[in-house]
Structures are given as C-alpha cells and as structure tokens.
Amino acid sequence: MSDDDGVRDGNAPDEEEFDVGLLEEELRAATAILDPVPSALRQLAVEAYALHDLDTRIAELTFDSLVDALPVRGAADVPRMLTFRAGELTVDVEVTEDGLLGQLMPPRPARIEVLSGPHAGVPLTADDLGRFAGDAPPAGPFALRLRTGGDVVVTEWLRA
Template sequence: MNDDELEDALRRAAAIMDPVPSHLLQSATEAYVLRTLDAELAALTFDSVTEPSPVRAGEGARLLTFEAGGTTIEVELTFAGDVGALVGQIMPPQAAEVEVEGGAEGWGERLVLYADPLGRFAWDRLRRGPVSLRVRLGDGVVATEWITA
C-alpha cells in the first residue's frame, strides 16, 4: 500500500467512525461564500467566442474583457489539449496579485500570480473548466465572472 492509498483508507475510516456533522458542513459552506463579498464583480464585456474580434487572435485563442468601475482586465486563453495558457493585462497598468480559481489542479484549487507594474500576468498550466480571477489592487479587489476555459 502506497502513501496515497493509505491516506484514502484513513479518510474513509474517519468518515465512517467520526463523520462531520451536517450543520458544520453548512456553516463552512456559508463562510466560504462570504469570503468574496469584499470584491467588486467585473462584468464580462467582450468574449471572442460570442462576438467577432477586431483584433486577429492566434489559432484557437479566446479573448475576454472584464470591466468593473475604472478597471479593465483583458485575458487571452489558448489550449493545446487539456492544458492551456492564460495571459492577462490589467488596465490601468499596475502591479497586483491575481488569484486564479478553478483552473488549477482541480475544482476549488487556487493559484496566486503577480502582475508586473505594467499590469501583465501569465500562467502556462491552466486546466479546462470553470475559471474566475480575483485581482487585488491597491484600492480593493475585483473578481471576474466565472467562465469556462
């Protein structure tokens, strides 16, 4: 038995012998939802899948634009099989922390990227599926709508 199999067996035993009370699961779920209340929701204002792009994108590239207040987040997604790349730009340009949620190893996984002073950020191991970005700026947090990568 390897470490992963042992961990899985112990997890199953704990679930049978000492299950998490349902009210505690409900409270945890509600607390998790509240963590995003401080973020301003950025609306999807352009998606190259649904609208023709005035700019020619690479083969299979998807261009997205999100806007909230005075902040614009432009994103390009490209895939080769199930793994893709995400390249983004924050306008006006500024350094920021960019949290990618859902496009990491599995659902609920989060990855933190850092935009440079010109507002540029990138990641080359994006997984297909639901993805949302949370951008921590100097004056607040902007969260994008969920999209399917």
C-alpha cells in the first residue's frame, strides 16, 4: 500500500535508498572544514593512546585528604595529601598552592611527568631517596607518569 507522500507501509521511501557510507564520508569532510579538531586536542588523543601500554601499571589512589582526612578546625590553606599504590610502589604527594612535593616508597630515583590536559608533561626528577618537587601546582585534571628503571607507572587522574 502506498501513500501520496511516497512512503510504503510507513517504512522506506519509494526513492532509491541512499548510501550511508557516502553520507558519513560527506559529513566527515564537512566537519573537517567547518569544525576541525584542534591540534592540542589531537596531541592529547595521541598522548592518551600512548598511555595504552600493556607494560604501564596504574597507581590506584588509596588516600585523598579531601575525602579521607578529618578536617582541622581553623586550619586554612591545608595542603592536599594524596597516596597512590601500584604493587609494592607507593607514591605520596602533597599538593599546595606553591607546587607539589612527593616521595616514592621504597625510595628510588625516577623521572616523573606531571600530566595536565593538552600541555606537555612538566618533567620532575626523583632523587636516590625518592623525593621530588615541582614549583607549579597542577591546574585542572592531572596525573603523574613515573619511569623507574624499566617500569612505567601512571597515577589515576584527579582534579586539582
């Protein structure tokens, strides 16, 4: 049964069916011209994919002073204390308005990057006692990527 509007039984139009693949291709081309992906976002996607490494371990957040600590009455500008754990490695981090301080336990030297959005990671170095410091506090979501020997550990992402 056919209606005057060219629809049979409420399903498909009488006209020849259009090619979905061609439509998708045309929409992608239009989007690339009218709303291209910003290069910073493209770089962030590449870096996020680079984190998808089977050898990378995720350090789980086990303590956050914003959630787990009891507030101290009258205390202002209290640093945020974070503890991450990946197997035998513990990463303690103190975040203040002046920057961040941290220590790896058991102590070991490491190269550390403070990952924050589309920007390149801020490089830090942990000394032989596992201590590290950064002069700038993380802004927005951040994570730490640690390279110790052949191991790569990435902390969970948190909002500063």
